[in-house]
Amino acid sequence: MTALNEMTADALKALHARLEQDYASLKARGLKLDMTRGKPAPEQLDLSNGVMTMPGNRDYFTASGEDARNYGGLQGLPELRALFSQVLDAPPAQIVVGNNSSLAIMHDCLAYAMLFGVPGGTGAWSKEKDIAFLCPVPGYDRHFGLAEGFGFRLIPVPLTGAGPDMDVVEKLVADPAVKGTWCVPKYSNPSGETYSAETVARLAGMKTGAADFRIMWDNAYALHHLSDARPPLANMLEAATEAGHGERVLVFASTSKVTLAGAGLAMLAASPANIAWYLGHAGRRTIGPDKLNQLRHLRFLRDAAGIAKLMEGHRALIQPKFDAVAKIFRDKLGARDVARWSEPEGGYFMTLEVPEGTASRVVALAKAAGVALTPAGATHPYGRDPQDHILRIAPTYPSLADVSAAAEAVALCTLLAACEKRLAA
Amino acid sequence: MTALNEMTADALKALHARLEQDYASLKARGLKLDMTRGKPAPEQLDLSNGVMTMPGNRDYFTASGEDARNYGGLQGLPELRALFSQVLDAPPAQIVVGNNSSLAIMHDCLAYAMLFGVPGGTGAWSKEKDIAFLCPVPGYDRHFGLAEGFGFRLIPVPLTGAGPDMDVVEKLVADPAVKGTWCVPKYSNPSGETYSAETVARLAGMKTGAADFRIMWDNAYALHHLSDARPPLANMLEAATEAGHGERVLVFASTSKVTLAGAGLAMLAASPANIAWYLGHAGRRTIGPDKLNQLRHLRFLRDAAGIAKLMEGHRALIQPKFDAVAKIFRDKLGARDVARWSEPEGGYFMTLEVPEGTASRVVALAKAAGVALTPAGATHPYGRDPQDHILRIAPTYPSLADVSAAAEAVALCTLLAACEKRLAA
Numbered sequence: 001m002t003a004l005n006e007m008t009a010d011a012l013k014a015l016h017a018r019l020e021q022d023y024a025s026l027k028a029r030g031l032k033l034d035m036t037r038g039k040p041a042p043e044q045l046d047l048s049n050g051v052m053t054m055p056g057n058r059d060y061f062t063a064s065g066e067d068a069r070n071y072g073g074l075q076g077l078p079e080l081r082a083l084f085s086q087v088l089d090a091p092p093a094q095i096v097v098g099n100n101s102s103l104a105i106m107h108d109c110l111a112y113a114m115l116f117g118v119p120g121g122t123g124a125w126s127k128e129k130d131i132a133f134l135c136p137v138p139g140y141d142r143h144f145g146l147a148e149g150f151g152f153r154l155i156p157v158p159l160t161g162a163g164p165d166m167d168v169v170e171k172l173v174a175d176p177a178v179k180g181t182w183c184v185p186k187y188s189n190p191s192g193e194t195y196s197a198e199t200v201a202r203l204a205g206m207k208t209g210a211a212d213f214r215i216m217w218d219n220a221y222a223l224h225h226l227s228d229a230r231p232p233l234a235n236m237l238e239a240a241t242e243a244g245h246g247e248r249v250l251v252f253a254s255t256s257k258v259t260l261a262g263a264g265l266a267m268l269a270a271s272p273a274n275i276a277w278y279l280g281h282a283g284r285r286t287i288g289p290d291k292l293n294q295l296r297h298l299r300f301l302r303d304a305a306g307i308a309k310l311m312e313g314h315r316a317l318i319q320p321k322f323d324a325v326a327k328i329f330r331d332k333l334g335a336r337d338v339a340r341w342s343e344p345e346g347g348y349f350m351t352l353e354v355p356e357g358t359a360s361r362v363v364a365l366a367k368a369a370g371v372a373l374t375p376a377g378a379t380h381p382y383g384r385d386p387q388d389h390i391l392r393i394a395p396t397y398p399s400l401a402d403v404s405a406a407a408e409a410v411a412l413c414t415l416l417a418a419c420e421k422r423l424a425a
Numbered sequence: 426m427t428a429l430n431e432m433t434a435d436a437l438k439a440l441h442a443r444l445e446q447d448y449a450s451l452k453a454r455g456l457k458l459d460m461t462r463g464k465p466a467p468e469q470l471d472l473s474n475g476v477m478t479m480p481g482n483r484d485y486f487t488a489s490g491e492d493a494r495n496y497g498g499l500q501g502l503p504e505l506r507a508l509f510s511q512v513l514d515a516p517p518a519q520i521v522v523g524n525n526s527s528l529a530i531m532h533d534c535l536a537y538a539m540l541f542g543v544p545g546g547t548g549a550w551s552k553e554k555d556i557a558f559l560c561p562v563p564g565y566d567r568h569f570g571l572a573e574g575f576g577f578r579l580i581p582v583p584l585t586g587a588g589p590d591m592d593v594v595e596k597l598v599a600d601p602a603v604k605g606t607w608c609v610p611k612y613s614n615p616s617g618e619t620y621s622a623e624t625v626a627r628l629a630g631m632k633t634g635a636a637d638f639r640i641m642w643d644n645a646y647a648l649h650h651l652s653d654a655r656p657p658l659a660n661m662l663e664a665a666t667e668a669g670h671g672e673r674v675l676v677f678a679s680t681s682k683v684t685l686a687g688a689g690l691a692m693l694a695a696s697p698a699n700i701a702w703y704l705g706h707a708g709r710r711t712i713g714p715d716k717l718n719q720l721r722h723l724r725f726l727r728d729a730a731g732i733a734k735l736m737e738g739h740r741a742l743i744q745p746k747f748d749a750v751a752k753i754f755r756d757k758l759g760a761r762d763v764a765r766w767s768e769p770e771g772g773y774f775m776t777l778e779v780p781e782g783t784a785s786r787v788v789a790l791a792k793a794a795g796v797a798l799t800p801a802g803a804t805h806p807y808g809r810d811p812q813d814h815i816l817r818i819a820p821t822y823p824s825l826a827d828v829s830a831a832a833e834a835v836a837l838c839t840l841l842a843a844c845e846k847r848l849a850a
Contacts, residue, residue: 039495039496042492045492045494045495048494049482049483052480052483052485052717053478053481053482054478055477056477057474058474058477059477060470067467067470068687068688069686069687070467070470070685070686071462071464071681071686071687072687073687099524099525099715100524100711100714100715101710101711101713103710103711103712104710104711107710107711108710111536111540114540114551115539115540115551115575124551126540126549126551142709142712145709146709146710149706149709150540256496260494260495260717261494261495261496262493262495262497262498262712262713262714262715262716262717263493263494263716263717263718281574284532284567284570284571284574285526285528285529285532285533286525286526286528287528287567287687288526288687289687290525290687290715291688292477292685293688293715293718
């Protein structure tokens with residue numbers, strides 16, 4: 001195979017004609033595949049089927065003898081906070097375990113900030129004229145949508161492979177209107193990168209114009225290894241605390257991709273002042289979380305070793321899917337030199353970088369052939385990728401056969417769109 | 426026994442001396458009883474122990490074949506909405522089933538109103554200088570605390586035995602700053618009264634100064650009968666819709682006191698526009714509720730008959746406690762003519778109305794004797810009962826023996842405080 005940009009016009013035309021034929025055959029197959037969302041596959045959920053009959057008959061007492069069926073326990077079961085303390089690297093007293101959605105805890109933190117303000121701030125954010133939030137790109141569409149929903153001005157910041165470009169970040173946060181940043185620091189959604197120790201140190205120590213700046217540290221994939229590389233992630237909360245900015249960091253995590261996507265547990269870890277602030281507002285909102293589901297998780301996960309074993313089970317199921325997609329991209333796209341993709345060491349996503357201006361075309365071509373992809377632009381603020389070149393690939397949910405068929409289709413559509421672009425040039 | 430106000434000064438002094446002796450004996454017993462909160466007793470929670478092993482092995486498919494373990498399903502399982510449709514008297518499409526706390530749904534409705542505004546309004550409530558909310562008294566402290574937390578001005582409105590005094594309400598709501606009212610329309614917390622058809626009709630039809638007025642209709646005790654009287658409650662949502670004010674009503678309910686207090690399901694019923702509004706904001710906050718707990722409830726409750734049977738079980742356990750308290754109040758306080766109390770036909774509470782200015786003294790006396798009562802004033806906005814005369818009695822949680830001991834203690838403290846007041850006069 002020849003690189004596209006080294007082909008003669010005639011060769012390009014011939015290739016295009018062949019790809020058109022291949023695409024017609026692809027359409028004729030009548031595929032119906034969905035690679036839009038980072039959902040665990042049914043076999044992954046099966047790993048946690050043990051919870052389906054838990055906590056079990058008459059097993060409703062917490063370690064301290066409280067009846068988990070009744071009201072109360074706003075901060076979450078102490079014994080569960082002790083377990084998650086090992087995952088979150090924060091003391092149990094600085095952890096809140098809630099219900100099933102970490103996005104909901106992020107939402108509530110921002111809603112409380114808007115309505116009431118945060119520790120270190122001067123009042124409700126909603127009283128301020130302009131609030132901006134940094135959005136490392138490519139990033140998670142639900143993060144950006146949440147901030148957009150609150151009316152924040154979204155500022156894209158490029159990711160470097162070791163986290164956001166800190167030179168850019170440090171300049172931007174000098175503006176007091178910039179109140180915070182999103183971060184998915186480990187196996188980032190969707191680039192797969194892990195923030196370097198230097199990035200963490202600079203985020204912890206940087207001077208911000210806003211005294212009440214918040215780092216929304218969504219450590220969603222802390223445990224989600226796809227290789228033995230396991231790049232380390234420095235402890236953001238500790239680093240910020242040591243730098244005198246302990247209030248800056250809000251750490252989020254969940255078991256949505258550990259146990260059950262819709263019925264897991266979400267967590268918040270933060271400084272004592274932030275935890276007191278959160279609980280103060282959450283205590284008006286609810287009497288407490290579903291402690292039976294917390295007990296269920298405690299019985300099922302048991303300890304850190306139980307969690308690690310479960311995560312190995314996930315890896316065994318999804319690593320082959322990531323490998324298959326990467327192999328197909330290498331085989332079909334490699335020598336053509338039209339695209340780059342991530343081969344992540346963990347997480348739930350790959351990025352596929354296609355020629356500028358062709359990402360939407362690839363999505364449209366795939367859709368017409370029965371393969372649903374996350375919309376082009378979803379990885380950027382306001383759903384707009386100015387270069388129209390980043391695709392998010394979510395290999396976990398479909399079966400290995402389906403994900404391979406989908407990857408073949410995506411590779412074909414990528415190549416076809418690239419050909420079209422060159423021919424039109 | 427003679428009524429206190431008919432006693433001679435000497436007789437009163439003699440009674441006071443005897444009561445002081447009785448109180449000293451009470452203290453010597455070293456009781457440790459808690460009547461502060463409306464929590465179900467362990468035996469009530471036992472009625473729902475069936476859910477502890479549900480939904481059961483491999484039972485995770487919804488009626489439409491969706492995998493309830495995975496993400497999604499923001500509005501709640503359709504089959505569960507169909508079941509609750511019979512309880513809420515609203516179409517399934519106009520119901521949302523969420524997680525475990527109806528207070529949380531109320532909070533979120535008000536938070537969305539503050540941040541974004543509501544259908545029929547002109548924008549975010551937080552942009553307005555003054556927001557007031559009506560608080561029928563005696564009422565639920567968490568309702569008042571929620572509204573106070575949002576900075577609303579709380580206006581008490583007297584309850585009449587058939588709901589709030591509508592002459593007062595109609596005058597107050599003419600003020601555009603008055604944005605809404607709390608209501609616990611059936612077996613009200615704590616008075617036990619049920620709103621009359623006339624009250625419902627007037628709430629539905631009244632002219633409000635605020636175009637975006639909201640009735641927070643917390644139908645928490647819809648199914649919680651304590652007698653066969655079962656006073657009917659008119660359908661508020663229908664009545665308001667017929668009066669052209671469908672957007673006015675937000676109906677809340679939960680299974681917290683049907684199945685498990687901390688691990689039940691909360692619901693919202695409202696007009697199509699309000700449901701779309703709520704889901705629009707909730708969809709930014711979360712990908713969906715814990716559908717496994719919804720499935721658990723569906724399997725356990727089965728149908729309307731299953732719910733009714735369960736509620737009969739609750740009644741069998743708690744009616745004797747209410748009866749015991751009422752009998753003790755009658756025996757100890759009746760002829761003294763110093764107090765009035767409710768003997769509710771449903772719900773979770775009784776009110777005890779003591780002589781003006783003595784409610785806090787009764788609570789303090791009881792506390793010193795080891796009986797914890799809800800703080801005097803808790804039933805009023807800002808925790809202040811200007812007449813200091815209403816106590817909320819929560820008989821459900823303690824055992825029958827304990828609740829009887831507590832009621833004896835409360836009666837004694839009430840009488841002692843009343844004596845003290847008369848002697849001081």
